[in-house]
Amino acid sequence: MEIDYINGLKTDEIFGMSKYQSEINSRLGNIKLNRIEYPDISKTPGVNKIVEYFVYPFIVKKEVTKNNVKHVTRQDLAFLLELIDLKKTIVTCHDIIPIAYYHTQNPIWKLNAKGLRKAEKIITVSEFSKNDIIKHIRYPEDKIEIIPPAVNHNLYYQNRNKSILKKYGIKEDEKVILYVGAEEPRKNIQVLINSFDKLKSKISQIKLLKVGTPNYLGVREKLLKQIESLNLQKDVIFAGYVPESELAKIYNAVDLFVFPSLYEGFGIPPLEAMACGTPVITSNSSSLPEVVGDAAIIIDPYDANKFAEKMYEVLINDGLKEEIVRKGLRRSKMFSWEDSARKTLKVYKEFRP
Structure with a gap:
């Protein structure tokens, strides 16, 4: 055929x-x-x-x-x-x-x-x-x-290793929040940056790593101005496009994946993060609850305070983190x-x- x-x-x-x-x-x-x-x-x-x-x-x-x-x-x-x-x-x-x-x-x-x-x-x-x-x-x-x-489970699987982070100038003892996706208004990255700023007041040794290309006119410029106004220039890292083999290593190296999007037809990155044993926090909007089920923390995408609060909880509470990771691994295998x-x-x- x-x-x-x-x-x-x-x-x-x-x-x-x-x-x-x-x-x-x-x-x-x-x-x-x-x-x-x-x-x-x-x-x-x-x-x-x-x-x-x-x-x-x-x-x-x-x-x-x-x-x-x-x-x-x-x-x-x-x-x-x-x-x-x-x-x-x-x-x-x-x-x-x-x-x-x-x-x-x-x-x-x-x-x-x-x-x-x-x-x-x-x-x-x-x-x-x-x-x-x-x-x-x-x-x-x-x-x-x-x-x-x-999820391609031959590529995205649990293999925890932080060595890839050296490429981005991130130290071994620093916590890392990951976001994977494009840059446009519906991706809600500005709320992620605001919540990261609030989190940094509680955990100083922490970085936000952003993977993906700018695809919407003027958004990167606005994000850079926001980052500068919060004095986060050394703490927010733009990795750009990375090949899949490297992306799988990044998922396995970070401490938490956050996906605050306002609107997604589906949203593959949360599933890939789950498959690599990374806990996920995402929005309660559009298709995302349908994608993650009960295997992630879901939050009102406009609530930067709640995002900061839940990020902090996952990073300091090993029991909570392990529970989310376990559910995430199981959820990712359903796709x-x-x-x-x-x-x-x-x-x-x-x-x-």
Whole structure:
């Protein structure tokens, strides 16, 4: 069986949506993917997006095969279904954040919404995202399949070792709070920094390590101003993008993972942290309670005082930490890429004649 795999930008970087696709793809067995992508021609922000909007539709139209299932792998490529007459279409929609959270009036996202409505099937990642799609896109519930992300347990497993932290100038005797993710308003990093500042008044030998790239105009600058105003320049470390093998080592090296996001379609990092034996504190918003279950401390994402209080409790209370770690290890094993691949294969087979 061959799938026209409409995947957007060709990149070797693995994070978020690309991680979801690559993990499932590697487990699809005899499925052949006709990858339809466009080249990474520039690191200048916005240039590749211009190619995506104005050139990629012509690439897709030229390279699709008439009788193949067409799998559009991201919700922000759904506009292609509005521009091209495609049959047997599946769209993987991780979330509709621009519509549901930011209330965008962007014309491209209006096209994406119309494209999503034209899909014959939507794959999404959580009950929360499914409900958002039904509510905001007005898409039929019975045509949505939930296939959640998971954890690669061959990579993310408990192997505690602090040596990787030397690379970031962190001393052996310092406690480390980790955040993994992009930088945009909904990620709520400003509250994390405020709560870290409050925590530092109780635990002086502590660092906040932030992994991930800035992806939203002006947010990094605001964060740096906030950090400077709190005199935390030496205590907040921006690691940028790191490859997965290094990320697994970082999860295993830190004392606590904090994920204060206001809105997530799913949220893979808390699961990866759990799989590495790191306790997790996260928000009680959007899909996150659905992801972590009872295996993490969940908090009102606007309450910096509560975040600071709970971070302190976990760091000084070994019994509490061990309980959260134990529950987290068990919870992470409930999410399997093999299971997600089987469900994806089942969706593909629904389109067989």
